[in-house]
Amino acid sequence: MIFKTHSTVKSLFLACLFAGLLAAPALAFEHFISRDGHQLKDGNEVFRFAGIHAPELHRIEDQARGKCLDDPRGWGQYFKWPTAQEQENWIQSLVLTGHKAMRVYVLSIATQWDQACERETHILPPNTADGMPRLNEAAMVHYDRMIALADKHGLRLILPFVDHWKWWGGRNDLAAFYGEHEDDFYDINSKTYAAYQSIIKQVTGRTNTFTGRKYNEEKAIMAWETGNELKLSNESFVRTTATLIKHQAPNQLVIDGTYLKVNEFSLSDPNVDIITNHFYTVNGNNNPEQILKDLKAINGKKVYFIGEFGLDSAARLNSIMQAAVHQQYNGAQAAGALFWHFRGHRHDGGYYWHKEVTGHYAYHLPGSPENYRNEEMAMADGARLAIAQMDGAQQMQPLPVPQAPVLRPIDTPNNFKWLGAPVGRWYRFERAMREDGPWQIIGDGISDGRNGFNPATDTLFADPMPRQAGQTYFYRVIAFNETGQSIPSNIETYTQPE
Template identity: 60%
Template sequence: MKRFSFTAKSTLFLLLLSGQMMSAMALEHFITRDGHRLLDGQQEFRFAGIQAPELHRIEDDARGKCAADPRGWGQYFKWPTALEQENWIKALSYAGFKAMRTYVLSVEQEFDAACGRETHIQAPLTKGGLPRLNETAMVHYDRMIALADKYNLRLILPFIDHWEWWGGRKQLAALYDEKEQDFYDINSKTYAAYLSIIEQVINRKNTLTGRLYKDEKAIMSWETGNEIFETNESFLNRTSAFIKQQDNNHLVMDGSYIELKEFALSDPNVDIISNHYYANVCTDCAARVLEDLTFINGRKAYFVGEFGLLPGKDIAAIMQSVVHSQYKGAKSVGGLLWGFRGHRQEGGFYWHQDYEYFSYHLPGFPEGEFNEEQYVIDAIRLGQAQMDGLKAAPPLPVPEPPLLLPINSKDWINWMGSPLGRFYRIERATSLDGSWYIVGNQVSDGENGYDPKVKPLFSDKTGVKPGKSYFYRVVASNESGESAPSNVVQVIPVSG
């Protein structure tokens, strides 16, 4: 039988990585609006990035489809670990991104139990009552906000989805025996439930920071929903006013898309107009930026909330249009590419596939060449740099040490990758104070579609003596340098 042990150093390393002490506030100002501009204090605030929909809930694509969900595309979901959330937010911030939009609050639906899924929003305890927030889910949401504050990342937070993916308006309406269209009816039970969710979220006390959400500077904007394109005037007017009544610190974004609406531009409580650029919205999406800016005419801030699922050259063109297009001096405040996935604690990355395109992994990897990953990431980082007045993206920071995981066998060595680490060197020694021998170099953890239950990141093929104790450590590197060594893990193999 193979044995493993964490050394005392490993335990301390894990505690330091967990980042649980988050009471100090890193951000000085709330983001505010001045006409078509966003401001951080007196400085104009513009941003580009790769949207991170799963900062607080993970669709575990490696597990495949849940057969108990008759919709056919129902997936398995889980909550991220504290280490995963911190790793992801570090990666986004260290890459130079200043703001990030995540995905909606998930809504309970009938197949969740069979698929082992938990959601943020639960059915009322009594029929016709108000929906409840799942405390287990919201602690992960708390941590996302606390970590964003710690690492200077602003958050755009949409409430409810148009779509069924995480459970949306249809699932919310089903809790009240109503139809999905009733979501937009301000006299419906579904709409009353929606307002209750907004009120509960805005006034929630963060269990990690001790602050109410409405007092969290890491939150840049509330968004009425994700792609709720059937939004009508009364729905938006009532919703935006309600949000501002609950919270006068944060901006409000209209969560509609496809066609910009005049009533949104005249709504005094709406700060940001957004659009998403996919094939159903535009054929020349780079040109659409100027069209939308022209329609808005400087009356609100404009944000390209999502774009992508396109060849790299088209993504780069849209990014450059977001950076440079202007109408009467008004430019977009930012744009976010769809979509980012981060490191998995068990090794490798989470991933997602939309049509022929896969999620992007920072800082970009050779295995992602089929997805034009490095080209696309470089284009987005260039866009952020240009918004900051630079001609080129700054060098990546030197990686932090990775986290080496327990080792049962020399043939199965995994680690949780370092934020922005591109390659890894695996070293072995016969004692903690002995010489370290390189057994693997230029090893990548960036494969899209990777499943840590199916194969390891690395196997030590150099040969070891049966029954002898060995020690392993890992060093991360990128073009800026290499990390300090990881924690050390001991293994006593049965066979060489």
């Protein structure tokens, strides 16, 4: 019999945790997703998908820190890069709740206030006045890993290039590199548009540092989108951009990133595969009827995808999702639909979160009952139902048993920190005097899901039991959902000071 010390067991646990990222590139997908008329295909099988939009698989808005006062726009926020464990956890949260495809947010573009606000971006200014923008290698490694993990776990990705808006840095900031107006982004003769083309070329031709494949060879990348909500798109812009993307990435699909309208020229362009729209109440289209209107306008000529809709009651949003699943026009249906939007677990406990001006929070998966005011369970279950229905089932599939959470080193038992299990809904904490037990339950039914969690000031769980001076205590945590419980986490120790 071989006896392992606590440090050996912990090392083995962490080694297994990281093994997937260090292994040879996975081959989760046999085919690229292709287009057959108004349908997407995975090989010979029709490919339809639904779920909750996960915009931040490659860059995180750390809203718990509030607004950056050094950003004179008054709304600029703090951002940071995800850890490897966070990214894998989020992608597993999606896949284990049935998600097959996911649209993420755009590549961020540098602004003049980034340094003061401790922000890094994907796109950096040119080195010379007339030069092309540069990819930030430190940022793109996280993008690489997102793609590699999506391939490993079986999640297709939809990747938009540049934003119409200013939140992460968009066309306005790209134009500022050249002293041009933000609307020059849509002018194919402008310096800004030339810079946009350069970004497309650099990104699609980039070699992934994890898989060794060029982005245009990655089967995990289902489609490239010209950008996010490019509402001023014109015919020359869309045709020139789609031609470039298809030339750069012939095996991947192209989405016309226009929204609020269906461009007739995109329906006839052989390089455009997918037409998208976003539904929001402010635009007057956040209703089930909009789906039929769009299907009629497209008339089966291209694939139809509802990239975002949200910021309304669960009843209204689920009615739209059900229309996305079932509505037909001349045999054509929506290929996919995504609720806005999802945030994942923090590395050291709790969830990231985002609060909209409407008061709605981002949703967590698989959903926490404590966020009932945000109707989180209704939204998570509505997404899971639609995912199942898109595959021909009548009801949502049961959650898999949770994986083990990851307990972080214990600075104080008055504030435990752990990375939650991807489909864990609640947790049990146990304590022992020896590494092999016996284990005593010190907390049960503990949630890590509450909105507005601030790791600098808030505590998720504290040991409520007395402790003896000089005694070393062993701790572990177990994840639960309605299907079952995980194996115990790694064990961490704490010695009560004398």
